[in-house]
Amino acid sequence: MIRLDSEDISFPDPEFYDSEDGLIAIGGDLKPERLWFAYQLGLFPWYNEGEEILWWCxxxxxxxxxxxxxxxKSMRKILRDEVFEFTENQCFEEVMRNCKTLERKGQDGTWINEQLIKSFIKLHHYGKAKSFEVWQNSELVGGFYGVQVGNVFCGESMFSKVSNASKAGFIYFTTKYKNVWELIDCQIYSEHLESLGGKMIPKIDYLNILKQQKP
Known part of the structure; x- marks a missing residue:
C-alpha cells in the first residue's frame, strides 16, 4: 500500500501493484482532479467517514x-406498465445525498461525505459525473450516479425509497445505453447487481478495457 502526497496527484499503477484485498493507496485528497484521474486508472475511493481516504482496485x-x-418477468411488467418515470442529470446532488443517507445492511456509516459530494458536483458540471433519477407521482423515489470514462460507466451508489425503484432505473438506463456503454463497473460485489447480470472478471481485463477508452 502506497501513501499518497496531497500535493502530488499521482497513484501507483494498479496493473503492476497488487494487494490481497485490493487496497492500493491511502491518503491524498478528494479534489475533482484527483478523483477523475483515479477513475481513469481504475481506482475508486471507499472508506468510512472520519478515516483516511482509501483507494481500491x-x-x-x-x-x-x-x-x-x-x-x-416481474420487472418487465413494471417497466411495461410505466410504474415509474425516468430522467437523467436532473438533480445530481439530490441523488447523491439520498445515497448518502440510505441505511445499508452490514454497514455502519457511509463513504459519501460533504467533501466527496462537492467534488462530484464539480465533476458533474464538467460532464464527467452523471445521475439517473426514478420518479413516482412526481416524487424522487430512486436513482444512481457515477463517473463515465469513455464508454465505461463507473457506478458509485444507488438508492431506493420504494420497492423496485432503483432496480427499474438501473434496468431502464442500462438497456437504453446498451449500445453506448461497453461496461458498467459495479466495483464491489452485491447480490442485487448479481441478480441483474453482474459478474466477476480479472482486474487486468477491466483495466485493459479502461485503457481503450477516450475520456
Whole structure:
C-alpha cells in the first residue's frame, strides 16, 4: 500500500501493484482532479467517514456487461406498465445525498461525505459525473450516479425509497445505453447487481478495457 502526497496527484499503477484485498493507496485528497484521474486508472475511493481516504482496485472486479443484463418477468411488467418515470442529470446532488443517507445492511456509516459530494458536483458540471433519477407521482423515489470514462460507466451508489425503484432505473438506463456503454463497473460485489447480470472478471481485463477508452 502506497501513501499518497496531497500535493502530488499521482497513484501507483494498479496493473503492476497488487494487494490481497485490493487496497492500493491511502491518503491524498478528494479534489475533482484527483478523483477523475483515479477513475481513469481504475481506482475508486471507499472508506468510512472520519478515516483516511482509501483507494481500491480489487481483483477480481465486479462488473456488468449491458448486453448481458437479466430482466425478470416481474420487472418487465413494471417497466411495461410505466410504474415509474425516468430522467437523467436532473438533480445530481439530490441523488447523491439520498445515497448518502440510505441505511445499508452490514454497514455502519457511509463513504459519501460533504467533501466527496462537492467534488462530484464539480465533476458533474464538467460532464464527467452523471445521475439517473426514478420518479413516482412526481416524487424522487430512486436513482444512481457515477463517473463515465469513455464508454465505461463507473457506478458509485444507488438508492431506493420504494420497492423496485432503483432496480427499474438501473434496468431502464442500462438497456437504453446498451449500445453506448461497453461496461458498467459495479466495483464491489452485491447480490442485487448479481441478480441483474453482474459478474466477476480479472482486474487486468477491466483495466485493459479502461485503457481503450477516450475520456
Amino acid at each position: 480489487p481483483d477480481p472486479r465486479f462488473v456488468l456487461f449491458p448486453n448481458e443484463i437479466k430482466v425478470s
